Each structure stands twice: as C-alpha cells, then as structure tokens.
Amino acid sequence: MAGLSRELIALRVARELREGMVVNLGIGLPTLVSSFLPPGAEILLQAEDGILGYGAISEQDFDPDLINAGGQPVTLLPGASFFDSAASFAMIRGGHVDVAVLGGLEVSERGDLANWYLPERGGGSIGGAMDLACGARRVIVAMTHTARDERPRIRRRCAYPLTAPACVDLIVTDLAVIEVRPEGLLLTEVAPGVDAAFVQARTEAELRLSPGLRQMDL
C-alpha cells in the first residue's frame, strides 16, 4: 500500500521548520510534528491556551495547568513563557506565528481550507482554527490525501464549510507535497512508490508539475 504513515507525514512537515520559528501545531496529526523537530534547533512551539516554548508531550505527573491546546500534558523548555488567551490570540492574529500546521478535511485549488465542520455528522467546533488560518504567516495543512471513502480532499472548491478562504500555503499528505501558488496547485514532491499520475488520479483539482518534482526526502 503506497503512502506515508501519519508519523512520516509529520516528519515531512517538520522539515519545513527552522531555528527561531514560532510554530503552532493543531490538534491531531499536526501534534505529532513535535516528535520530529530538527535536533538542536530552537523552535518555539505556541499553544493557544497560553504557552510559548513548550516541549515534548509527557504523561508523567499530569498537571492540569500545563497542557497544550489538545489537553495533552506537555513539558517546558528553557525560555518558555505563559500568557493569557487575549495575548495568545493577539500573537496568532497579529502575524507573530511563523507557521501553523493544521489538519484538513478539504483544501481547494486556491488554498481555501475546510477543517472544522462535518455536515454529515452535523458537528464541528471552531476552536482556534479560524484565527490560525487567518493569522499565521504560513499555513501548512497536514492530512491524508483522500478521505476514508477515497473521496479526494484536494478539490476545485471545498464542499464543506470553510475555516478561512485562500489561507493555505503548503499541503503535505501521505502521497505528496503540494504548494498553493497564485496560479494554482504545484506538485513538488511525491511519496516513495508513487508518481504524479497516481497523485493526480486521487486529486480533484488540477495539479501542475514542478520542474523540480522529486521524491520526498524523508
């Protein structure tokens, strides 16, 4: 079966991160990125609940006041800080978060993101997703290329309610890395064992092929 595991998707996303960046990791798959940060690089993880500079998730000695936005217990790194939600979202909405890694239900060819509401379940919650999608300098969506029923998640237009229009910069899936450009979607990397035609067949939107198209370096 072709395609990356969730952990390898997270690993590939982590390759986008550099020393000094402020990064917010959404609930679910994006949270895994914290396990694959480049060793030795000081990358500052931001949590909506008011932490900058948290470290690994740790199940030891659960402290209810030291959690990430998904409610998981985290550790602190030297140089961390705490602040309230008004300050946390001023940071997010004011363009001070370099990268937000968000999960996705659908991404459109112009970079619209839908990731908060599933009409077929009649449910969903916004949390910090709309603020991160609008406010982060760069939005990376990490998701499986297709839904469980094999419906493509990368579409001409999103069918699901939007989180924010035209906000996504990069899509990393189990099959591909795709940049959202003003002129459309650009396929830049394919997963091992997969080619561009395989990816396009599972993508509703039209993909342009990067002249430098290559296999993911994992």
Add this chain to the structure above:
Amino acid sequence: MAGLSRELIALRVARELREGMVVNLGIGLPTLVSSFLPPGAEILLQAEDGILGYGAISEQDFDPDLINAGGQPVTLLPGASFFDSAASFAMIRGGHVDVAVLGGLEVSERGDLANWYLPERGGGSIGGAMDLACGARRVIVAMTHTARDERPRIRRRCAYPLTAPACVDLIVTDLAVIEVRPEGLLLTEVAPGVDAAFVQARTEAELRLSPGLRQMDL
C-alpha cells in the same frame, strides 16, 4: 479673602471617597487629595502609568520606575499591583475606576469639561484626561472657582476645547460644591464666609439652590 486653599479643596474632595473605591487623581491640585484620604479606609489609587494601590508621595530614594502619572515618586501599599498601559486604560475606559478627580479650566452647565488646552497659550496635551473623563464612573472636577483674571470657570458653554462632553458629576471649588444634574447645576455647599449670592456672582451658568444647601463641613 474668602475661599478655600488648594489643600482644603483637596480635603473636601477626599470626603467623597469611601473604602474600596478605585480612584484616579489627575496632575496638579487633584494629586493633593492623596494627603487627605479618610484614615484607615482602604482606597485604591490608580495611576495611568500602571499602578493600582499606590500610597503617599515620597521624595526618598527616587526610583524612576515607581512614579505616578505626574512623574512624582510614590510608595506602594500592601495589595498593590502593576500592569501595562493597555491594561491600565482598559481599567479606566471599561468603567472600573469609581472616581476620577480632574483639574478643570472650565465646566459647562451640562457637565462638559475643558481641561487640556489653553488657546491663548497655543498649548496643551491630552494625556489620560479624555479617557478618564469618558471612562470613570464618577468625575469630580477640583478647581478654583474663577480664573486668575476672575473670569468664571463654570459657564453656560465651555469656550475652550472640550475634554469630554457631559462627563462631570461634581464640581468642588474654593467657593462651593456643585452637583451636575440632568436639569442643571445644583449648589449644595458653600465655603465658610461665602453665601449663594456670592457664588452665583462668580458663576456664569445659573445655579439652582439645593433645599439642603449648607456650609462645607471641613
């Protein structure tokens, strides 16, 4: 010569303050109020530069980071707190300051206040005055009843540029205590040695006499 000294005006203003109140004292005459607070009562003085709960002005050991809004060194009382200017003015503008005591150049019969700009000098600065005039729950103006040239400061309309319209609740001068009511100005107290006619003669706006008009209790 009839009329209260600056210190006695401040004393009379201090009589308006009760335990638990949050009070901002403007630069100049209002600052003197801090010397006449009811003994034993816990009154919280707020300074725009980010202090709640400061105490007496103290010239000993000047600390540049521990000043009131007039730049004077102050002491701290137990239960004091520091905060930044955004929090300080959220406190002022959000209606959390019970009383602002402000100096005045002119007050109109509907409670308009002019206290920041002197056209004849071509000068003036706003500082926190407009925010305090708009935001404090109760605005007390402490000033001399007439200007140096004996021009009345309590007028039908202000000639000077306004700090805020219809913001003043109480006027305390060297001659009188006057409430600003929806129906106009109400003279409630006169200074020792002064009567209502003496006050009215030095007031451009019309004063109604309180049925309980009395001499100030100092």
Add this chain to the structure above:
Amino acid sequence: MIDKTFASPDDALHDVADGATIMFGGFVSAGTPSNLILALQRRGTRGITGIANNIGLGDLLDVLCEKRQLAKFVATFAIRASGARKSLFEEQYARGEVALELVPQGTFVERIRAAGAGLGGVLTRTGLGTMAEEGKRIINIDGADYLLELPLRADFAFIKAHRADRMGNLAYRMAGRNFNPAMATAADVVIAEVEQVVEPGEIDPESVGTPGVYVDRVVRCDPVPVRWYG
C-alpha cells in the same frame, strides 16, 4: 477593611438567579473553576446562558446538562465532528434542547476584552468568508474588510486562579490564565475560586494577574482534578 472572601462556593453563589448569563474561565483542564460549577449544579439555577471556551472537554460544565440548567451556550468548542462518545451537551444540542453560538477562539476572547475595556466592538479578519460572518456587519477600512464583532459580557464570571488575597488580587499559574483575566473584566459580579488565600502584599505586585478591582468574591477550595482524553 476590604474583605472579599466567602466561606464556601455555595455562599459565593447566593444571588445567582434563574436566567443569569454566566462566564466560566478555563481551557479544558487548565484554570477551570470546577468547584463553582459544582456549586451551580447544586444550586439548580435554570435558564442559564453559559459562556466558556469549551463544554464537555474535561471541564465539568457538562454536569449542568444533567438537569437541563442551560438554555444557551456561547463557546469555541462544544460539538465534536468525531465519532467519540457524545457529551450530554452534544446530545441536548442535537435534540434542539439547548442553543449554541459558536465563536472563533480569538474573537471570543477579544469580544470579552472589548466588553471589559469599554470598546464598541472588535474589527477582525477572522471569520470573513465563512459561516462565522453570517448576520454580521462588514466594515471596510483602507480597502480591507473586517468583521464587526460585538462585545460579550455577563451577569457573573466564575473564574479560577491559584492564589488570592482578601482584596481580590489574583495570581494565576501556568496555562491556568487563559480566559480568566479577560472574563474578570467583563461581568457584573466576578467570583474567583482559588487554591490559597494569602495576606495582601504576599502576592508580589509584579505577579498580580488580575488586580483586585475586578474581583467581587473570593472562595478558597481544594482543586477538583479534571482531564480530557482526546
């Protein structure tokens, strides 16, 4: 002498009436006023409009659904899209028994701050082009559109801090801050549950997270351990 301490959560809630609008601080397990929530359940107050970041996520707010105390909730996270076991709130919402206003989290806290700071509203790009803009004014400023979001305030705010003094000064602990400082500014009556009450001056003036002016009642309680497992 200013003394805002109350003997018990139940005493501190003595005037919370049916139909009240109540803010609850807390983010999942962090800084959540669990003792006040449990006292509100005991009190049986009905027709409540609740305002909190989340309900049914490791907080205890879901207990208010046991006897249908909630008429409406304003939250950022209340209904899950996943197939997880539903909270009582989710069940009642699905049956149309409780109303829900879902708000982006940054807009949520900024609306509360605006109410506390005397601002007329919040001008934000968050929510533009989404369901969150429905029914709201859009204001164009220098060529860019912004949603006008209105201030959000309440009759009561139930908040949680780590330490307090009798004057109502509060010190928070780690991510226990979250919505508590903003909510403390935006309600008529602010009730704080704390783990310790100390003498005025024992909280370093540099470390006061909420100045006493904002707090009406303080009640010391042992914290109730809560946690959310995904």
Add this chain to the structure above:
Amino acid sequence: MIDKTFASPDDALHDVADGATIMFGGFVSAGTPSNLILALQRRGTRGITGIANNIGLGDLLDVLCEKRQLAKFVATFAIRASGARKSLFEEQYARGEVALELVPQGTFVERIRAAGAGLGGVLTRTGLGTMAEEGKRIINIDGADYLLELPLRADFAFIKAHRADRMGNLAYRMAGRNFNPAMATAADVVIAEVEQVVEPGEIDPESVGTPGVYVDRVVRCDPVPVRWYG
C-alpha cells in the same frame, strides 16, 4: 542557538535609516529606553516620525530636537499649557518645524495594540465631541456612537525592560512596563535595552512580560537616570 544580543546600542541601531518611523516606550522616567535614544542622537538619523507617550517630560527624547532629527511626533503629552520653560520640541513645534499628532493616551496604546494584534481599528467613545474626533469616521453600534481609530505601527520600536535572555524574553519592573509590551508587538524591528541579560530559564516563565517572539535585538546597558520635575 537563538542569540538576539547586540554589543552596544549603536550596533543595535545599525539599520535605522532616515525617514524611519520609531516607537519609544516609557512613561516619563519609567521604562524609558534612554540609551537607545542617545544612540539615535549619535547616529544622526533625520526625518524621523517618533511615537511616544511623552516628549520633553523627563525623557531624553528632546535631545533629538538638538539637530532637528524629528519630522513628526505622535504623542499624548508634548505641549504644556503652563508657563514652564519650553522644551526644544515645544519651541520647534511653535515655529512649525515639527508636526504633532496628539492622541488620547488610552486610544494611543489601544491603537498600538490593535496593530500588533491584527485588528482593523479601535472603536472608542474617548474623543467623541472633542477636537480628537476631527477627520475620523464615527460608527454607530446599537444606538451608540464610537470613533474609529486606526492601528498605529512603526518600522522600529525602541523599548526598555529590566531583564532579558538571549531569546528575547523580557521581564519588566514596576511601572516600567507602560507602553513597552504593546510597542513590542507593533513594529517591524524591536530593539530592547535592558539592565541585565540572563540565561534562558532564569526569567520565570510566569514573569515574562514580553515573550521573545516579539523582540529582535537585545542590548545590555547601564540605565541613564532621568526624572521630571513638574
């Protein structure tokens, strides 16, 4: 390793160009970046638009008038109505040599915060019915009028804190906070003058007043004593 420390104020100002817009933290003597102001004077940068609460009140900003470095100033307190000896700024303003935009202090800090927080503007009642409303939009919300005040940002913010670490985390001291935390969020390049540089972790995470993300350059300096006498 993140290291934002610079050897001297002059080094930290190496790219401040003529015509720059610069915010200066500080309230009279409290939290004023005097060493950075003196370095700016030495540098001789001209055509500056300055943004600060006050000029000529115990701060050192008036030295920038000695060689007419200022083209414009945005302040809440700059011109006195009293007969006190005039500052250089007051003299130059009276002669029309420098422009001044006078802003109510609460509006001033809220405009800076709005710029830092990505908001489209500030809706306030402060200034309604006064000269401060001239040329501004008034927006009616639920029957009440509000002035629309626009975000205020700068190319550089010169700020002052008590302690910093190499990652740019800042801790303030007493009323030295004032405008510094807000200004740190609202400029392209933020330069902090501090009295001590410590190792990351030595500033308690609970006591960080400005998280390092906002600060680009840190320079340790002995404080310059300043004071205003009425």
